[in-house]
Amino acid sequence: MTKDKKAAPILIRDSIRQSILTGEYHDGDPLRQDELATKFGTSRIPVREALRQLESEGLIVLQPNKGAVVKGISIDEVIELLDIRIALECRALELSIPNMALEDFEQARSILEEYDASEDPASWGEMNWLFHCALYAPCNKVRLLSMIEDNYGHVSRFTRSQVSMASGKKMPQKEHFELLRLCEAAEVDKAVQLLRKHIEQAMKSLLANNRKKLN
Structure with a gap:
C-alpha cells in the first residue's frame, strides 16, 4: 500500500x-x-x-x-465527560503556571477582551476554548493536551450553545479574569481550585438548562 x-x-x-x-x-x-x-x-x-x-x-x-x-450523546455522558475535564485540565493548569511567560498572559488577556466584546453567544464557546487552551499550552505535555482537546470536542457537541445560553457571559468571564490574575500571581493552588469551581458551575448550568427543557 x-x-x-x-x-x-x-x-x-x-x-x-x-x-x-x-x-x-x-x-x-x-x-x-x-x-x-x-x-x-x-x-x-x-x-x-x-x-x-x-x-x-x-x-x-x-x-x-x-x-x-x-451517534448521539446523553446528558449523563456529558456530565461524566465534564468530570474527566476537571481531572485533565486541573492537572494541566497546575503544570502550566510555573512555565507561563508574559506572552502567555498577553495572549490569554487578548482572547478575554475579544470575548467581552462579542455579542454572539454562538461564538462564546470557541473563545472560551481558546482561552483555556492558552492557559494549558505551557504545560508542554503533548498527550495531556491531546486528551483535553479530544474530551472537549465530545463535550462541545452537546454544550456548544447550551451552557452559554444558560449561564450567560458575565459570571464565566468574571471567573476567567480572576483565573488569569491568579496565574499571573503564580497562585497555583488557588488557580486550580477556581478552575475546578468554574467547570463544576458549567455542569450545574447544563443540568439546570436540561431540567427546563424537560418541564
Whole structure:
C-alpha cells in the first residue's frame, strides 16, 4: 500500500470528525459510504476504515443493513465527560503556571477582551476554548493536551450553545479574569481550585438548562 493510500483513511476520518464536532453533522445523520467516497475522491475502502475508527472513538454507530449514523450523546455522558475535564485540565493548569511567560498572559488577556466584546453567544464557546487552551499550552505535555482537546470536542457537541445560553457571559468571564490574575500571581493552588469551581458551575448550568427543557 502506498503512503498516500495509508494516509487516506486518516484524512477522511479527521474531516468527518471535525464535521461532527462542529455540528455540521447532527445526531442520527446517516454517513453513506458511496457519498463520502465521491466527496473525498476515493474508493469505499478508505472510507470504510475511517468509519471504523470513528466508531471506536464513539462518534458514530455502524448499524447492520443501515450503515453509519452519527451517534448521539446523553446528558449523563456529558456530565461524566465534564468530570474527566476537571481531572485533565486541573492537572494541566497546575503544570502550566510555573512555565507561563508574559506572552502567555498577553495572549490569554487578548482572547478575554475579544470575548467581552462579542455579542454572539454562538461564538462564546470557541473563545472560551481558546482561552483555556492558552492557559494549558505551557504545560508542554503533548498527550495531556491531546486528551483535553479530544474530551472537549465530545463535550462541545452537546454544550456548544447550551451552557452559554444558560449561564450567560458575565459570571464565566468574571471567573476567567480572576483565573488569569491568579496565574499571573503564580497562585497555583488557588488557580486550580477556581478552575475546578468554574467547570463544576458549567455542569450545574447544563443540568439546570436540561431540567427546563424537560418541564
